[in-house]
Structures are given as structure tokens and as C-alpha cells.
Amino acid sequence: MSEKKNQAKMVQEISGANPYKCMKCGKCSATCPSYDEMDIKPHQFVSYVQRGDIEALAQSKSLWKCLSCFACVERCPRDVEPGRIIDAARQIVVRQRGGNYLKAEEIPPLVDEDLPQQLLVSAYRRYKR
Amino acid sequence: MQRIGVFVCHCGSNIAATVDVKKVVEMARMEPGVVFADDYQYMCSEAGQAKIGAAIKEHNLTGIVVCSCSPRMHETTFRSCAKRYGLNPYMVEIANIREHCSWIHKDMQEATEKAVILARAAIAKVNLNAPLQAGESRVTKRALVIGGGIAGIQTALDIADAGYEVDIVEKTPSIGGRMSQLDKTFPTLDCSACILTPKMVDAAGHEKIKIYTYSEVEKVSGFVGDFTVDIRKKARSVDATKCTGCGVCQEKCPSKKTPSEFNRGLGNRSAIYTPFAQAIPNVPVIDREACIKFKTGKCGVCEKVCQAGAIDYAQQDEIITEKYGAIVVATGFDTIKLDKYDEYAYNQSKDVITSLELERVMNAAGPTKGHLERLSDGKAPKEIVFIQCVGSRCADARGKGYCSKICCMYTAKHAMLIRDKYPDVNVTVFYIDVRTPGKNFDEFYRRAVEEYGVNYIKGQVGKVAPQPDGSLLVQAADLLDNRQIKMKADMVVLATAIEPDPSVRGIATMLTASIDTNNFLTEAHPKLRPVESPTAGVFLSGVCQGPKDIPETVAQAGAAAVKVIGLLAKDKLTTNPCTAKPDELLCNGCGNCAKVCPYGAITYEVRQINDHGIREERRLATVNNALCQGCGACTVTCPSGAMDLQGFSNRQLIAEVDAICR
Numbered sequence: 001m002s003e004k005k006n007q008a009k010m011v012q013e014i015s016g017a018n019p020y021k022c023m024k025c026g027k028c029s030a031t032c033p034s035y036d037e038m039d040i041k042p043h044q045f046v047s048y049v050q051r052g053d054i055e056a057l058a059q060s061k062s063l064w065k066c067l068s069c070f071a072c073v074e075r076c077p078r079d080v081e082p083g084r085i086i087d088a089a090r091q092i093v094v095r096q097r098g099g100n101y102l103k104a105e106e107i108p109p110l111v112d113e114d115l116p117q118q119l120l121v122s123a124y125r126r127y128k129r
Numbered sequence: 130m131q132r133i134g135v136f137v138c139h140c141g142s143n144i145a146a147t148v149d150v151k152k153v154v155e156m157a158r159m160e161p162g163v164v165f166a167d168d169y170q171y172m173c174s175e176a177g178q179a180k181i182g183a184a185i186k187e188h189n190l191t192g193i194v195v196c197s198c199s200p201r202m203h204e205t206t207f208r209s210c211a212k213r214y215g216l217n218p219y220m221v222e223i224a225n226i227r228e229h230c231s232w233i234h235k236d237m238q239e240a241t242e243k244a245v246i247l248a249r250a251a252i253a254k255v256n257l258n259a260p261l262q263a264g265e266s267r268v269t270k271r272a273l274v275i276g277g278g279i280a281g282i283q284t285a286l287d288i289a290d291a292g293y294e295v296d297i298v299e300k301t302p303s304i305g306g307r308m309s310q311l312d313k314t315f316p317t318l319d320c321s322a323c324i325l326t327p328k329m330v331d332a333a334g335h336e337k338i339k340i341y342t343y344s345e346v347e348k349v350s351g352f353v354g355d356f357t358v359d360i361r362k363k364a365r366s367v368d369a370t371k372c373t374g375c376g377v378c379q380e381k382c383p384s385k386k387t388p389s390e391f392n393r394g395l396g397n398r399s400a401i402y403t404p405f406a407q408a409i410p411n412v413p414v415i416d417r418e419a420c421i422k423f424k425t426g427k428c429g430v431c432e433k434v435c436q437a438g439a440i441d442y443a444q445q446d447e448i449i450t451e452k453y454g455a456i457v458v459a460t461g462f463d464t465i466k467l468d469k470y471d472e473y474a475y476n477q478s479k480d481v482i483t484s485l486e487l488e489r490v491m492n493a494a495g496p497t498k499g500h501l502e503r504l505s506d507g508k509a510p511k512e513i514v515f516i517q518c519v520g521s522r523c524a525d526a527r528g529k530g531y532c533s534k535i536c537c538m539y540t541a542k543h544a545m546l547i548r549d550k551y552p553d554v555n556v557t558v559f560y561i562d563v564r565t566p567g568k569n570f571d572e573f574y575r576r577a578v579e580e581y582g583v584n585y586i587k588g589q590v591g592k593v594a595p596q597p598d599g600s601l602l603v604q605a606a607d608l609l610d611n612r613q614i615k616m617k618a619d620m621v622v623l624a625t626a627i628e629p630d631p632s633v634r635g636i637a638t639m640l641t642a643s644i645d646t647n648n649f650l651t652e653a654h655p656k657l658r659p660v661e662s663p664t665a666g667v668f669l670s671g672v673c674q675g676p677k678d679i680p681e682t683v684a685q686a687g688a689a690a691v692k693v694i695g696l697l698a699k700d701k702l703t704t705n706p707c708t709a710k711p712d713e714l715l716c717n718g719c720g721n722c723a724k725v726c727p728y729g730a731i732t733y734e735v736r737q738i739n740d741h742g743i744r745e746e747r748r749l750a751t752v753n754n755a756l757c758q759g760c761g762a763c764t765v766t767c768p769s770g771a772m773d774l775q776g777f778s779n780r781q782l783i784a785e786v787d788a789i790c791r
């Protein structure tokens with residue numbers, strides 16, 4: 001199997017999402033709170049996996065702009081769960097870099113007043129695996 | 130000993146490309162009982178059938194095996210062929226070497242081996258076949274239509290015009306169905322009531338049609354040609370023979386706070402009510418749950434004001450038992466509940482409404498007298514957003530997997546009507562796909578865009594958030610321009626998915642008619658028998674079978690009527706002789722078989738029998754051949770092996786299995 005296909009398969013395995021169920025309704029992109037800051041939009045994550053272009057996803061700004069709020073996962077009418085897909089792409093990148101996970105006890109000192117709650121919650125969700 | 134002929138069909142290349150038909154012929158010739166075997170390109174063709182006929186005559190065949198397609202396809206063809214050439218039709222067996230073999234295998238050797246085995250099994254069975262005679266049953270020349278929407282009305286009219294009696298059973302106080310709630314109808318924009326009311330009047334006035342409104346089917350027994358049905362006529366509390374329909378009672382009734390079902394809860398009605406002005410019959414009913422007289426014993430205003438003396442608080446439900454030859458299901462649909470779609474704020478804001486509610490709002494007889502206004506504050510909206518596919522085309526647990534089919538068209542209709550009457554109102558439609566196949570349908574949608582300036586945006590809405598200023602913030606995607614839209618709207622209309630009327634489950638159970646996972650009634654064949662249920666004598670009309678608009682509903686209603694007429698025109702029906710038959714020497718009267726029979730075909734009677742010289746009275750299972758559908762549930766239940774299915778006896782089935790395992 002080519003490296004491209006392999007990576008796409010890995011994304012599907014990690015996320016448990018099936019990109020072929022997507023009907024391109026765009027409800028994920030309509031829902032996404034970080035939409036404006038993303039270069040690749042949530043409904044496009046799915047197409048990138050379909051095409052096997054995980055490299056582009058890995059290079060994208062979106063990878064780090066997604067809050068893992070999972071609003072898209074909640075609302076996608078086709079159970080495609082694009083939020084899980086971008087999460088999985090991020091996992092692959094993080095794994096390649098050699099896990100730089102925060103430990104739970106390292107977090108409290110980093111928290112300051114201005115940090116949005118959402119970020120904390122999503123950070124935990126992102127790194128709990 | 131049987132003299133069996135085996136006929137192997139090529140089905141063009143459908144079979145012959147994967148199965149070595151010559152080899153099958155050769156192997157069949159070696160089977161016990163086989164005196165003749167041959168192959169041919171198309172056995173079902175006239176030439177093929179002539180070949181079978183010639184062989185029957187020439188070789189004095191007593192049974193035949195046709196190795197071809199599924200018996201569903203051509204069993205009847207080959208049975209009637211056999212009959213034409215003097216052979217009992219039940220001496221014919223089909224070995225399905227197409228669907229069960231050539232179509233699903235790739236390897237020729239394997240497929241051929243399997244075809245030989247299938248032929249062998251069929252030959253083993255025919256060796257034990259006995260000629261069977263089809264019986265006869267009578268036909269009651271009257272039809273029942275369940276549901277009085279446009280589908281039920283049209284079916285009833287067509288059957289009645291052919292000269293047969295029809296009864297319509299409608300659960301609400303009036304016939305008319307959803308169409309009576311619509312304002313104008315696509316694709317011609319004529320007023321719904323204007324085209325529906327004449328049909329309702331025709332049905333009510335037709336000498337062959339009897340209408341039971343405020344009534345429900347309670348029990349069904351019997352079978353095709355001879356159903357017996359109990360209809361519960363709910364107490365109206367108004368004597369229909371006396372009521373003149375003056376309407377004074379509704380005006381004076383002091384209990385006026387019950388949400389009107391007809392107006393989808395957007396307005397209230399009195400306790401004594403007719404759902405709408407053109408209701409048929411124009412006789413009110415008392416909603417006993419809302420009526421003060423029934424709740425507290427006081428009031429009685431309607432009785433006092435009724436000049437005709439029609440009010441009858443003591444009226445009781447009535448059970449009417451009637452016989453029918455055919456039953457048509459036309460129970461229609463409702464829109465789904467939106468409780469699970471919090472993101473669209475339907476439960477939070479009065480200004481988020483369903484399309485069916487919008488029909489009522491736009492209707493002159495509706496809660497706003499046809500004036501387009503926000504239901505929260507009565508203000509005229511300036512910005513209206515339509516959201517398509519709400520709850521349709523969903524793979525998740527919240528919605529329906531299918532496309533509701535009618536909403537793309539009715540939204541284009543709504544958008545156009547609004548732009549036409551209120552040109553300063555902006556209308557935006559968020560769609561996933563615009564689906565408008567149908568005569569003049571796409572042109573209709575294009576008119577909305579090109580002539581009426583309706584703003585169509587490809588992309589679903591993510592959420593609708595009510596704002597403190599009373600407006601609604603709509604957040605959506607525009608996939609073609611790759612942008613996220615945040616816009617304020619005064620009203621949001623949801624093209625809500627439709628689903629079969631929930632009561633259809635109970636109806637289907639009573640009729641032993643099958644329904645699919647979405648509760649739509651299943652057709653006998655999705656392409657070739659679309660208006661028949663697999664249960665004989667039960668027919669399908671309208672949206673209960675699948676989403677459709679009025680033109681399609683009316684076409685299907687007519688088709689169902691034709692099928693009913695074809696049935697009622699017969700004086701007698703031939704019955705399937707492959708029914709269950711108990712061996713009275715083996716039956717011990719345990720009663721298990723009657724419990725499993727889904728058609729209620731088995732009873733027990735005490736009879737004198739002669740058991741090897743001993744005469745005694747025994748309780749024995751008896752099968753009503755007219756009721757038995759040959760499902761075989763009893764034969765596998767019987768602990769003493771007394772019950773057998775004619776044409777599918779235990780011996781025959783075991784012989785087939787033995788032949789396969791040989």
C-alpha cells in the first residue's frame with residue numbers, strides 16, 4: 001500500500017470515522033467556531049482523507065485551530081464526525097514528533113485568568129489518549 | 130415411479146456464461162426418475178415452452194424440473210405451460226441456477242457443480258410430488274379504504290365509479306387529510322381547498338361510497354376476497370342525522386382553549402368543533418377531554434343553543450362489523466417531532482416554524498388569517514430563512530435516512546408566494562441539493578431563483594440562536610463561496626422530514642402487511658407491483674407507501690383502485706393448494722400449532738377416527754384451507770410430526786437435503 005493510502009487508513013482507524021458517508025451538506029463548517037481561522041474547512045477535512053492527502057492536512061493551520069469542541073461531531077447528520085478526523089491527523093503529527101504530552105500535574109501552573117475554559121477542556125480531550 | 134424431464138435454461142448468457150449447461154444436462158440424465166433432459170437458450174420463450182410441451186407428450190412425463198431463474202420470476206409461467214400440455218401444474222419444480230448460482234459465482238467449475246446439485250435436489254423433490262388441486266373461495270364485492278386523505282378519497286372514487294361499494298374509514302372528524310391543511314399547491318399554485326373540496330363532496334355524495342369519520346379499524350380477520358373488519362365509530366356526541374351544521378354550538382361553547390390539530394397548534398378551537406370550514410361531514414364532534422359538561426357535569430350550553438336538538442351527551446362508541454373483498458391502506462403521513470434538533474431552536478422560539486405550520490400561516494382561514502407575521506410578536510418579517518432537509522437524509526439516530534422528496538418543491542413554492550405577496554421580504558434558502566425531478570418541476574424552482582429573486586445558498590445551517598432583540602441569528606455555510614455566514618432573520622422555516630402516520634404499525638399488524646424499517650408499507654415488488662402489499666388482498670395508496678406529492682399520490686391511488694377492481698370483478702378466487710394438512714393418526718391435539726399460526730387457520734374439532742381398527746373420538750387439528758397461507762410455521766412446531774405442508778412435505782424437504790449432501 002502506498003504511503004498516502006496508509007496514512008489515510010491510519011486516520012480512519014484512529015478516528016473511527018468513515019469519510020465516504022459525507023454528503024457535503026456543510027453543517028460541520030456551518031457549526032464550527034474556528035471556521036474563519038482555518039485554511040482547510042471542516043467539510044474539506046473529509047475530502048482530504050478521501051483523496052489520501054493527509055500531508056496537506058498535517059501542514060494546515062486548521063490542525064491547530066480546531067478546538068476539538070466536537071460541535072461538528074454532534075451535528076453531522078451522516079455520522080462522519082469531521083472533528084475526529086482532524087483530531088486523528090493531529091495525533092499522527094504529534095506521534096511523529098515524539099509525544100510531547102503534558103502531564104496533568106503540569107497544567108495548573110500554566111492556567112491563567114484569560115485562558116478560555118473551552119481550550120482547557122479540549123486540551124484534555126485532545127491529549128487524553 | 131415418476132417420468133421426469135429436466136430443462137436447463139441458458140438465460141442468454143446470464144446462466145450459460147458461468148454455468149456449463151451441457152454438463153448440467155448430462156449429469157441430470159443420470160438421476161433417478163429422469164427420462165429426458167435438454168438445454169435451451171430461453172426456456173421461458175414461446176419456443177422454449179413448446180419444447181417442454183413436446184417433451185411432455187413424447188416422453189409421457191409425469192413431472193418436470195426447470196433449471197432457470199428464481200421461481201418468483203417464472204414459476205407461474207412454467208406451471209401454466211405444464212397445465213397447457215396436460216400436466217398437473219404442481220408437478221413442476223424450479224431449480225434456481227441464476228440468482229442462487231450464476232449471478233453470484235465467478236468460477237465456472239464451481240458454479241456448474243452447484244447448478245448440478247441444485248438440479249439434483251429439485252429432481253429428488255419431484256420424485257415425491259403429488260398432483261394438487263387449487264381450491265376456490267368467494268369474493269365479497271366491497272372494498273375498505275383506511276385513511277381519508279387525497280389518496281383514500283381518489284381510490285374510493287375510482288372504485289365506486291366502476292360500480293363497487295367502498296367504505297372509507299377516517300380517524301379524524303373529517304376526510305381531506307394533509308391536503309386540506311395546505312394553502313396553495315405546486316407546481317401550478319392552485320389553491321388546495323379549491324381542488325380538494327369538490328373531490329370530498331363527490332365522495333360524500335357518491336351512492337356507492339360510505340364514509341366513517343372519527344372512526345378506526347379495530348380488528349381484521351379473514352383473507353383476500355373475504356375479510357371481516359370491526360370498525361369503531363367513536364362517539365361524536367352529536368346526532369349526525371339531526372345536525373344541520375349551523376355552527377352555533379362551536380360559537381357559544383365556552384371551552385375554547387384546546388390547541389387546534391388542524392392549525393398545528395398555532396390556534397385554539399372549542400371543545401365542540403369541526404376541524405375546518407369545508408369539513409365533510411359538516412357535523413361537529415365533542416372532544417370529551419376538553420368539554421366542561423363531561424369534566425364537571427355543568428355547562429350544557431351547546432345542547433341549549435342547538436335548534437336541531439342534535440347534541441347527544443349519552444352517545445356511545447359503536448362497533449360496526451362489515452365484510453370486504455379488498456382493503457386499501459391510505460394512512461398518509463405526519464411531520465417528525467423536532468425535539469432532538471435543539472440547534473434549530475424550534476422549541477425555544479415561536480418564530481421558528483415547520484413548513485406545514487407555514488402553510489397554515491399563509492392560509493386565509495389560518496391562525497393569522499393568511500397574513501405573514503411573526504408568531505411571537507405579530508410583526509411583519511423582513512428576512513426569512515428556509516432550512517432544507519431537516520431530519521431527512523440523516524445517517525444518525527436523530528433523523529430519517531431517506532429524502533422526504535416533497536420539501537424542495539414546497540419550499541420553492543413558499544419562497545415564491547412570499548416574494549410575490551411581500552416583495553420587500555428577503556428570502557434565503559439553505560439547501561444541500563435541490564431535488565426537483567418531475568414535469569415542470571425544475572422550471573418551477575428556477576423561476577423562484579430567476580424571476581422571484583429567492584436567494585439559494587448551497588450549505589446547511591449549523592445553528593439558529595434566538596437573540597435578545599427578538600431576531601434569530603442563523604449560522605450557516607456557503608460551500609460554493611467557501612465562507613461561513615452569520616445572518617439575522619426574523620423567521621426561520623424548517624423543511625421538516627415526513628414519516629408514516631404512527632398508527633400504521635397497528636394497521637399493518639392487523640392486516641399482516643409488512644412495513645420497512647421506516648414504517649413505510651412494503652410493496653409486493655418494488656418495480657413491478659408497486660401498489661400491492663405482499664399480503665393478498667391488501668393494496669397501498671399514497672404516502673403510507675413512501676414520500677410523494679399530490680400528482681404522484683393521485684396516480685398511485687388510481688393504480689390501487691384498478692387492482693381492487695380487478696379483484697372485485699372476479700366471482701371466485703383460486704386458492705393456493707400448498708396448505709398445511711395434519712395426519713389425524715399422529716395428531717395428539719396438543720394445540721401448539723394453532724398458537725403459532727399467524728393467520729388463525731387452525732382450529733380443533735373432536736372427530737371419530739379409526740386408528741388401526743380401534744374406533745375412538747379424538748381432538749384433532751383442522752386447517753382452514755382458505756385461511757392457510759402455507760407458511761409452514763405449524764409443521765415445525767408440531768411435536769409429533771403430524772403437520773405437513775402439501776407440496777413441501779417433510780419427506781420432500783429431507784429428500785432435497787439428502788440429494789444436496791450426496
Ligand SMILES: Cc1cc2nc3c(=O)[nH]c(=O)nc-3n(C[C@H](O)[C@H](O)[C@H](O)COP(=O)(O)OP(=O)(O)OC[C@H]3O[C@@H](n4cnc5c(N)ncnc54)[C@H](O)[C@@H]3O)c2cc1C
Nearest residue numbers: 276278279280300306307314315460461462671672678679
Ligand atoms: C408542508 C407541505 C406542503 C406540501 N405542499 C404540496 C404541494 O404544494 N403540492 C403537492 O403536490 N404536494 C404537497 N405536499 C404533499 C401532500 O401533502 C401529500 O402528497 C398528500 O397529502 C398525500 O396524501 P395521502 O392521502 O397519502 O396522505 P394524508 O394527506 O396524510 O392523508 C392520510 C389520511 O389518513 C388518515 N389516517 C391516518 N391513519 C389512520 C388510521 N389508522 N385510521 C384511519 N385514518 C387514518 C389521516 O387522518 C388522513 O386523513 C405537501 C406536504 C407538506 C408537508
Ligand code: SF4
Nearest residue numbers: 022023025026028076
Ligand atoms: S456535516 Fe457531516 S455530512 Fe455534512 S459536510 Fe460535514 S462531514 Fe459531511
Ligand code: SF4
Nearest residue numbers: 372373375376378435
Ligand atoms: S348547533 Fe346543533 S345543528 Fe348546529 S352545528 Fe351544532 S350540533 Fe349541529
Ligand code: SF4
Nearest residue numbers: 518521532533536537
Ligand atoms: S426533497 Fe429536498 S429538502 Fe426534502 S429531504 Fe429531499 S433534498 Fe432535502
Ligand code: SF4
Nearest residue numbers: 716717719720722767
Ligand atoms: S401441533 Fe401437531 S400434534 Fe399438536 S395439535 Fe397441531 S398437529 Fe396436532
